[in-house]
Amino acid sequence: MTAQPLLDVRDLEVEFRSQGRPVKAVRGASLTVYPGQTVAIVGESGSGKSTTAAAILGLLQGTGKVTGGQILFGGQDLAKASRRDFEKVRGSGIGLVPQDPNTNLNPLWRVGFQIKETLVANGAAKRGETRSRAVELLREAGMRDPEKRVNQYPHEFSGGMRQRALIAIGLACRPRLLIADEPTSALDVTVQRQILDHLESLTAELGTAVLLITHDLGLAAERASHLVVMYKGRIVESGPALQILQDPHHEYTKRLVRAAPSLAARRDDGEALAGGQARTPTVTGTVAAELAEEASSRHAEEASAGQDEVIVAQHLVKDFPIRGAVPLAGGSTFRAVNDISFALRRGTTTAVVGESGSGKSTVARMVLGLLEPTSGTVHFDGRDVTSLRGADGKEFRRRVQPVFQNPYGSLDPMYSIYRAIAEPLDIHGIGDKASRVARVKELLDLVALPQSVMQRFPNELSGGQRQRVAIARALALRPEVVVCDEAVSALDVLVQAQILTLLQQLQRELGLTYLFITHDLAVVKQIAHDVIVMSKGEVVDAGPTDRVYDNPASDYTRALIDAIPGGSIELAG
Structure with missing residues (x-):
């Protein structure tokens, strides 16, 4: 590492x-970021x-503007750069891997064309050489069969392929610095690991420095040598990654360490889950009392009747027709x-875990009665879900x-x-x-939201607040079973921890049963009693969660556990 930084942001x-x-x-x-170094900015x-990354690239949206400080890149102050100056820097100087491939790839253009446009715009290849160069770049990025993929559209790619x-x-243009803004947040952990491993080896081979933007402290500590922790627009802590993880100084960093599933996966440890900051819901009020009383009465009746299993699925099979396939021709x-x-x-809580395409969400929809099994049965309280019609079907919807x-x-x-x-x-x-207004107020209290949000609309709430509203709506009818289909995967680590704490508290107080669909085994370790792994x-x-973690019965389960970001990092204390 040289003494001269490649990127030096001062008092931005x-x-x-x-x-x-x-x-x-x-x-x-x-x-600061030095040549060849990986630095991670972490925060919710x-x-x-x-915004810091966008300022470095000159891509601030709307009314955003740099009002102070310096952004020195290779000695040039980008805080004062013109649009033409930025056009010269982007691509060959600073590259970008944005967060969401669904919105950052043009759906009307073939993938190869989009790579070729980048090469031509930055003068990195002549037009006659762009196709072969695009194929080579896709191959470098770990894409299988790049000669075929270069002619396909983004919708023909999986999430990992789009990334x-x-x-x-x-x-493409061999930048000296690559800014990777949440590059794998929407991907399964195994795909995430493959992408990050490949990105790491590729940037090391090219000598490219990386500025990694993420909300996952475990991932940041595993991939970066230096961490920068941001909170409410300020850098509150900065230093070597392992040092910050083992001895965090700022209270916000301590909360991140406690809340990160991969670093502190302990079921029923509410303080660890919430990072010490979640507002723990107290079950009070008419609705809460009625729910708790019903749960207690129901459990007493079930115990006397020897009924421990609320939902039983047997030999479930679900086939989907393949569009355009010829009937009776095989493979239809x-x-x-x-x-x-x-x-x-x-x-x-029973968790169903697996990668995208494993079938876990299809199972959830069959349990909910939203999909009819091709064969097999789902029984709720001893009755086949597919046979419930009319008033019985409506009652099932209320209870699940x-x-x-x-x-x-x-x-x-x-x-x-x-x-x-x-x-x-x-x-x-x-x-x-009048009673519905009272009920809604008490449900909002139950999920730790102020009653004042009643008159607001979804776009006025954060992601975590919206998910609390979704939970309140699910509890409105006093259900016995709640099916959570990737209910926390789109949330920041701290908000995710708060929602998990809320779900656990509600389960303890109201006797709820959860079917928890997820691809994240770190989250499973925190919330589930039993685990089903699908592939x-x-x-x-x-089996029981602890057994599946400590003694996995399949190589696939072991691969999921090994792929948890930062899961192998030892923390002090």
Whole structure:
């Protein structure tokens, strides 16, 4: 490492204007990146980490502008650079791998064309050589069969393949610095590890420095030699990665260390989950008391009847037709789930784990009665879910409720928070208007949200707040079973920890049973009593959580555990 930094950010100030007033997004931030070094900026949404990266690239959106400090790159102050200066720096000087490949790849252009445009715009290849260079770059990024893939569109790629395409674009012009902004946050842990391993070896081979932006402290510590922790626009801690993890000084950094699933996965440890900052819900009020009383009465009846299993799935199979396939020609269906059997014990959490395409969400939809099995059965309280019609079907919907993955998509943007939570009560004809208002207020108390949010709309809430609203809506009908389909995967680590703590507290107080669908075994370790591991539609491992972690029954389970970011890092104390 040379004494001269490649990137030297000094006292950076960035502000936006909101309703005519200036809002500081970055306050006095300073950091350095040396040639060949990997530095990670860690923080939750709104901490200023992505804004800092955008300022370095000259890509601040809307009213954003640099109002103070310096951004020295190779001796040039980018804080004062013109648009033409930035055009010269981007690509060959500083490359970018953005967060979301779905919005950063043009769906109307072939992937190869998008790589070629980057090469031509930066003068990195002549037009006659761009196709062969695009194929070579895709191959470098770890893409299989690049000669074929170069002619395909983004929708024909998996999430991991699209991320590899963005890596190919980011490194196309051999930049000296690569900014990777949450490059794998939407990917399964095994795919994430493959992508990051390849990116690490590729940048090391090219001598490229990396500025990694992430909210995952475990991932940052595993991949970077130096950590920069941001909170509310300020850098609150900076230093060698392992040193910060083992001896964090700032309270916010301590919360991040405690909350990171990969660093502190301990089930029923509420303080560790919430980083000491979650508002622990207290079950009070009419609705809470009724729910708790019902749960206690129900469990007493079930215990006397010897009923421990609320949902029993037997030999589930689900086939989907392949669009365009010729009937009776063979291969006309795809088997998403193949002979799955399991049972949910009352008052416990069973996690179904696997990569995208493993069949876990298909299982969840069959349990919810949203998909009918090709064969096999799902029994709820001894009755086949597919046979429930009319009043029986409506009662099943009341007693089994879902919480879906995306809080941005599961709430109607045209509905106020009050209407979103009260809608199930209205559909089931429960109470009058006054009692529904009271019920919604108490449900908001239950999920630790202020009653004032009732009149607000989803776009006015954060992701964590929206997911709390989704949980409140799921509890409105006093269900016995809640199916959480990737319910925390889209959330920052601290918010994720708070939601997990909330779910555990509600389970203890109300006797809820959870079916928890996830791809993250670190989260499973925190919340689940039992685990089912799926791969390619089949169960490859199942049992109590501790047994699955300590003595995995399949190589696939071991691979999932090994792929947890930062899982092998030893923490002091």
